[in-house]
Amino acid sequence: MTGRVLVLGGTGEARRLAAALVTAGVDVVSSLAGRVADPMIPEGDVRIGGFGGVAGLVGWLRAAPMAAVVDATHPFAATMTDSAAEAARLTGVPLLRLQRPGWVAQHGDDWRWVDSLEAAAAAVGGFGSVFLTTGRHGVGAFAGLNGPCLVRSVDPPAPPLPPRTTVVLARGPFTVEDELALMRQHEVDVVVTKDSGGAMTAAKLTAARQLGLPVVLVRRPPLPAGLAVVGTVDEALAWVGSQAG
Structure with missing residues (x-):
């Protein structure tokens, strides 16, 4: 794979994806919001802090071109997911949402x-x-x-x-x-x-x-319309390979 990939992180899935990308030789940058005092740091390059809304993320993507962006933030990080979708639309950078499946009730649950x-x-x-x-x-x-x-x-x-x-x-x-x-x-x-x-x-x-x-x-907040979504790190890794190859 070639090309730089931005992973919007803070989740276990984001850390596992970053590690897999580093192993595959991909230049990856993980972005953490900085809302946790002692975050778990993923492999690869890391930036901490917000982008400043859609305009800030658009400016960042134009200043540091990315082959692809994977939004692997928490399922309830709706503001970041919405901003990523809009920034990807404005810049044309391919965007994938990596979101773990929700819980499923079992017999006996109330x-x-x-x-x-x-x-x-x-x-x-x-x-x-x-x-x-x-x-x-x-x-x-x-x-x-x-x-x-x-x-x-x-x-x-x-x-x-x-x-x-x-x-x-x-x-x-x-x-x-x-x-x-x-x-x-x-x-x-x-x-x-x-x-x-x-x-x-x-x-x-x-x-x-x-x-x-x-x-x-x-319940989880709704995702932006038309956003490509996968539920596993392996699926996200395969998608990155198709975009950054």
Whole structure:
């Protein structure tokens, strides 16, 4: 393969793709948003920080021409995905969305789907102890809850927080045994999460099923129309080979 590839990263899939591209001899640049204090750094060149919206990304792509761009950001990084799609349209740079499949309910699951964090907060208003695993930037939507709230995130959550909040700072993957112990310790009545997909944080869903707890899941934001999407690193690697060969 020849040509430089930009990977919009911050996920495990992005890191695995960057490593595979480096192994294949591809000149890869991974871009991290910088929202995590101690990010896991991928192989290859790395830049940290935003581009400054669509205009900034367009300028960057024109100043540092790329053979292709792979958007492998988090499934809920809708602003970056929308900006990447528009920048690719304006510059003509080929763009692929690498997005892991969402979770699929199993027998015994009690899943309750909502479209936003605000809707999730309304859905759990009648419960006692709430386990929030929605990321540190989304906790403010639950600030009006009066019951106990267990909040887990990689970095300290941004205020405002529910008045009776307990914060656990941890980075996955988590085991089912650990999740069961945590939920029992805090007498959790309901789990709230985003449909992030993947195995790294799926153990909480298994634990909730085993404990008979409901799970409120926030649906993923819609993808830009016409965006090419794959669900695995191997598919993304093959696509890059077709664009940068």
